[in-house]
Amino acid sequence: MSENTTQYTEDNIRSLDWKEHIRMRPGMYIGKLGDGSSADDGIYILLKEVVDNCIDEFVMGSGKTIEISIKDNLVTVRDFGRGIPLGKVVDVVSKMNTGGKYDSRAFKKSVGLNGVGTKAVNALSTFFKVESSRDNKLKTAEFHQGNLVTEEGPLDTSKRKGTKVSFIPDEIIFKKYKFRNEYIERMLKNYVYLNPGLTIVFNGEKFYSENGLKDLLEDNNNMDDMLYPVIHLKGDDIEVAITHSKTQYSEEYHSFVNGQHTTQGGTHQAAFREALAKTIRDFYGKNYDASDIRKSIISAIAIKVMEPVFESQTKTKLGSTDMGGDFPTVRTYINDFIGTKLDNYLHKNPETAEKLQRKIMQAEKERKELSGIRKLAKDRAKKSSLHNKKLRDCRVHLGDTKNDRYLESTLFITEGDSASGSITKSRDVNTQAVFSLRGKPLNSYGMSKKIVYENEEFNLLQAALNIEDSMEDLRYNNIVIATDADVDGMHIRLLLITFFLQFFPELIKENHLYILQTPLFRVRNKKQTFYCYSPEEKQAAIEALSGKPEITRFKGLGEISPDEFQHFIGDDIRLEPVMLDKNMSIENLLEFYMGKNTPDRQKFIIENLKVELDLVEDN
Incomplete structure (x- = not known):
């Protein structure tokens, strides 16, 4: 063995301290990083970890109000709970395995069980400050990237008891991030639905719920x-809260464990679906198919479990089978509850029972009409998936919760071979898949589910996403429409959004659908290159480069080389989420955009056309 060979000795092995470990492997603690364009991006998880501690105080009977403000990326969260014990303020936010929740008596069914939450926020922030006020004393500690900068107190104070945490997420970790109020408001609404009586004030706006999960369904539909x-x-x-939709085809569930939004379901959601079908069969005395019973359901379930076990670090899927304490299993508990309470409700409300039965019979009729064509379509999808040129799959999917990168799983829907070729060559094969459209998709407005099976493109897209029967099996966290920014590209976007709204609206409701933003211009000289997404960015780039830089206007995705495309779908990817306005029913929304040219629609088109024309003239 040559002397040059690196010696493998004890000197090669070093232990990372807690800060280094969190900063080096943030995905293990907060899921994916992102830039704030997605609801599960890291900056929202940081906020959530801090708020979870305030919620636990409320659950324990301390502090009925939480105040949150976000200004210029400085996040401040203040509760009026008991306050962190003053001698432990520094330890609680900077020492692993330190926290009040290891003592199960104090926090029997709390959310933040692993004691890592605020420590991860601390390590991943350029500025982190914690203030605890109790017994008329105030203790303050300030950190930078997890390192203690200053410590003050305890000093006398007249401030109300409680804890205040302020932080600025680190731009080295979260590149070019931006907080989106829509995502924060949705998170905060879920907190108040799960904790009736709690008031959360965010940037001056109040969130409060009187009726819990009933409000959740009514506010979001x-x-x-x-x-x-x-x-x-x-x-x-x-x-539990349950209703059925008149228009939606698929099943929709909002499930929670100990206040944690389990976006990927788990044992409690599976038990709820099973209990629902069984109770309704027993009530009507008919052996209805479970899929007919649950078709078009919109529902929410929240349970409290002692020491829950989740299948991923970000706690999006429950793995526990036991309720804890003297209770039976999760499945038995939910079955017994639904079996008794839902049955009683239907007996007392015959009008609802009658409407529900009519809906089930209608679903059964539609399913039987579709059965032949469904089988043909499934066989066709199976055959084409063996040699499916449309889908170039990735390795990690949304269901792989054991893999750190499962939340990054993305499907790009592209038009034409040149664009899909560029994306395919420059994508990350682990987490990014590509589905190629052949020309313009069909306008599915007003059509029945039959069209999804008859139209090969829709059928293959549905198969690629794996959402025919339920959202639980969705294979990609992000579905990204990647079309040219011209009139044809815009039309294709609209047709795809129509398809999802018509048949899978919860993909949009659950924030899985995005539009890929691609640059309009490249501005460069021999030393530097800027990719610009607007005329304003182009102007700023021209000024930054001085002299006479070369300016290229990108007309389509096919013009962008694979080498360049890496910049737009990698760390610097810019996504625009597709969001629903709950004040407008899906039926009305589709009618407005995809129906006949009503006077309202003509007026809207004329008013908005001017903006597009101005943009073209600027270029």
Whole structure:
């Protein structure tokens, strides 16, 4: 063995301290990083970890208000709970395995169980300050990237008791991030739905819920879309809200464990779906197919479990089978609760029971009409998936919760071979898949589910996403429409959004659908290159480069070389989320954009056309 060979000795092995470990492997603690364009990006998880501690105080009976402000990326969260014990203020936010939640008596069914939350926020922030006020004393500590900078107190104070945490996420970790109020408001609304009586004030706006999960369904759906009034059932450690949609095809579930939004379901959601089908069969005395019972359902379930086990670090899927304490299994508990309470409700509300039965029979009729064509379509999809040129898949999918990168799983939907070729060559094969459209998709407005199976493109897209029966099996966290920014590209976007709105609206409701932003211009000289997404950015780049830089106007994605494309779908990817306005029913929305040219629509087109023309003239 040559002397030059690196010696493998004890000197080669070093232990990272807690800060270094979190900063080097942030995905292990907060899921993906992102820039704030997605609801599960790291900056929102940081906020959530801090708020979770305030929620635990409220649950323990301390502090009915939480105040949150975000200004210029400085996040401040203030509760009026008991305050961190003054002698432990520094330890709680900077020492691993330190926290009050290891003592199960104090926090039996708390959210933040692993004691890592605020420590991760601290390590991933350029500025982190914690203030604890109790017993008329105030203790303050300030950190930079997890390192203690200053420590002050305890000093006398007249401030109300509680804890205040301020932080600025580190731009080295979260590149070019931006907080989106829509995502924050949605998170905060979920907190108040799960904790009736709690008030959260965010940048001056108040969030409060009187009726828990009933409010969740009513606030997030247009009442005209509901088949019957929300069924709202409550028990000691369980709460359920159920209705069916008049227009939506698929099943929609909002599930929570100990206040944690389990976006990927788990044992409690599976038990709820099973219990629902069984109870309704027993009530009507008919062996209805489970899929007919659950078709078009919009529902929410929240349970409390002692020491829950989650399948991923970000706690998006429950793995526990036991409720804890003297309770039976999660499955038995939910089955017994639904079996008794839902059955009682349907007996007492015959009008709802009748509407529900009619809906089930209608679903059964539609399913039987579709059965032949579904089988053909499935066989066709199976055959083409063996040699499917449309889908170039990736290795990690949304269901792989054991993999740190499962939240990064992305499907790009592209038009034409040149664009899909560029993306395919420059993508990350681990987390980015590409689905190629052949020309313009069909306008599916007003059509029945039959068209999804008859139209090869829609059928293959549905198969690629794996969402035919339920959202639980969705294979990609981000579905990104990547089309040219010209009139044809815009039309294709609209047709795809119509398809998702018509048949899979919860993909949009759950923030899975995005538009890929691609640069309009490249401005460069021999030393530097800027990619510009607007005329303003182009102007700023020209000024930054001085002299006479070369300016290229990109007309389509196919013109961008694979080498360049890496910049637009890598760390610096810019995504625009597709969001729904709950004040407008999906039916009305589709009618407005995709229906006949009504006077309202003509007026809208004329008013908005001017903006596009101005943009073209500027270029």
